Structures are given as C-alpha cells and as structure tokens.
Amino acid sequence: MSAFVALLRRDLQLAVRQGGALGTALGFYMLVVTLLPLGLGADLNLLSRIAPGVLWIALLLAALLSLGRVFSSDYEDGSLDVLATGTLPMELVVTSKSLAHWISTGIPLALMAPVLGLLLNLEIGAYPLLFGTMLVGTPAISFIGAVGAALTLRAYRGGLLIALLVLPLYVPTLIFGMAAINGLLDAAGTGSAFLILAAISLAAVVLCPIAAAAALKVQMQ
C-alpha cells in the first residue's frame, strides 16, 4: 500500500513540477469552447441548448491530449522496468498512474467546465449538474484512456492512434453524461442516467487496469 501511495505522490509531484500537460489540456479546452460561439454566431438560445454537449465533447478531446504521456515518460526513461520489479502488481501500478491522471487532469478540467459554461449561456440550474456529472464521468475517461496509452506505448506518434482507439470507447460515458444532465434538468426527470454514468466509471476503474497491465507486459518484452 505504501508503494501505491509513493507512486501516486511522485506522479502528482511530477505533474506539478512539469506543469506542461495540465496547461496544454486546460488551454485547449478553453480555446475550443471559446471558438465555438465565434463560429456559430451569438444565438443565445442555440448556445444554451448545445452548451452541455459542447462542454462534454471538448473535455474528452482535451483529456486525450495528455493521455499519451501516462506511461510513455516512464517507458522512455526506464522507470517502467523498475516499477515492474516492485512488490506492487502491474495492475495497481496502472491504477495509481490512471488515478494520478484523473487528479491532475480530470478534476481540473471538470472544475473549468462551469467557468466555460458562462461563454455558452449555460442555464443557471445546470452548473452544479454539469460539474457533478463531469466529476463522476472523468474517472472513466482516465482509466479507459490508460488502456489506449498502454496499447500505443511503442507506436511512433502514438497520440493520434490513442484518439482512434479510445474515442469510440468514450461513447457510453458521453451519452450517459449528457443524459444525466438532461434527465436531472427536466422536472419529471430521474437520476437513473447519472447512476449508470457512475457505474461506467466504477467498472472502468476495476476492469481497465487489468487490460492496461496486460498490454504493458506485452509492450515491455
């Protein structure tokens, strides 16, 4: 357990020291959302209607930008070999690194979303829902993304390949993320979509490390 905490702390420390990955993701998120009203025109009703969808899709794309580095920096400098000789099983190494990605990228992006909602004339009632669904949905993004990152570890310019592999797997998260906001906004709506979103995240947290660890073991041969 202490090895797990040590690894998580090191990865968060590196994320703070390097800063680049988070800055790029937040900057990209802000730019995409800012460009959209410029392209669509100042139709406030239209913007308000599409705001949750735009914020979710842009968040997925922004999170993708930093996924490539989850394992590749450790692979390139040889740390991954040493991590594999620890007492921690590879599945937990993957869990720790995905968790670090969620804390250092997923949470800041979810925090940024309501601020960007202002630009899109998002309904006042939707702010807490948007933040809540994103906080619950982003673990799935980090953990599913880790599988893509592990599979493309040795691929040249793996970043684009990750997008192709992983974006289709984000479809359930996106659908239920949107459905959760819409369901809770309607007066008659229920929270079932929100619960399914939470279930997707929890399943990803449990299952994806197993797949990613198997992929890493093949890549390290």
Added chain:
Amino acid sequence: MQLVAENLTLERGGRRVANGVSFCLDGGTALLLTGPNGSGKSTLLRALAGYLRPAAGTVRWLGGGSGDGGDGETAEVSEVCHFVGHLDGIKTHLTAAENLSFWAKYLAGPADGKRSVGERVDAALERFALAALAEIPAGYLSAGQKRRLALARLAVAYRPLWLLDEPTVSLDTASTGVLIGAINAHLKDGGLAVIATHIPMELTPVQAIQLGRVEVAP
C-alpha cells in the same frame, strides 16, 4: 537462495539470440555475462527479470521472498531483484534525493523494515559519492552522475538478486571501483548478482558465461 535457469532459449523479433543457456547460481556468487554486441546479454537479463517470456526453458528463484531468506519457498524473480538496465530510470524534474527516496519507498521489502527512508537514502547517496548533489534536479547531472544515481538504487532497498546490464558505462575509474566494492559487499552478505559487462570485473567468487553468436533459427 538460488537462481536457476534451465535450458533458456530466447528470441528477439523472431531471431534466436540465446540457445539452451543453463546455470545454477548460489547465494554469494556473481555471474558475469560476456560476449560481443548482439550476443543476447541484455535479452538474457530481461528474461531473468521476467520482462521477456523465454521461447523455451525456465527461470526459477529458490528460497524466499524479499530478503527473509526462508528456504524452500519460491518467489517471482521480479520481486527479489534489482534491475539496472541501459536506461537510468531517473526523473529529471526531481532532485537526486527525491528520485532515490521514491525508489526507497517503492522497492522497500521486509528486510528494510528497521531503517527509515531518510537513512537509507543518505547512506546510498554517501556510498555513491552523490551527497553533494542530493538537492540538484537530476536533469542537471552528467551522464556518469546519472548512472551513479541509478546504481544508488541498489543500496536504498535490500534485494538479494542484482541484475546489472553494463553497469560501468560512462562511469569513471573511481566510481567503477565503488561499484565493484558494492557488488563484492553484496556477495559477502550472501547476495547474488548477474552482470553483463565488456570490461573485466574483479569479483569473487564468480562464474562466467560467454555468449556467442547463435545461428538464425529456421
């Protein structure tokens, strides 16, 4: 404690690089792997560490998990070994001391229970003459200093088996002496070491395997 390899056959990209390598290494003994470039030294070490699945044959560790030395039980080789390969495994944004203290916490086993992380890191820095560089970000270290930092990992957590892949690359004469001293001390404590090297190393007691070129298998 014993490391046993039986009839190891290894392939790299469909090419056979080692054929029927067998050895039995007892506690307190070093094994030197020599041979020309491309003869399979690194591949053999990666197979011993468990990264690479051999095409045939087995690697077994007899006698206990990390350091408790209880004979009769077996453990995964990867859980009882230190692996220092061609890459140093150093984070350039962390200081030398932070790099080591992470590995000290991550690789700690039951044998390290009594000594605190700080003590282990200080002792390792002292041993590899890195104490003056402890607070410098590792990115500013020279190639030889980085190598010493990677080797200092051997001293922050006790592991009975050391797998070293050309550990003397970019080390100066004095540091090479320190490394050889550290390996000999480890052997005296009953540890094992498997070392791929191109330079002669004065280790006792020692076995050697000369790997040669192996014909491409059909």
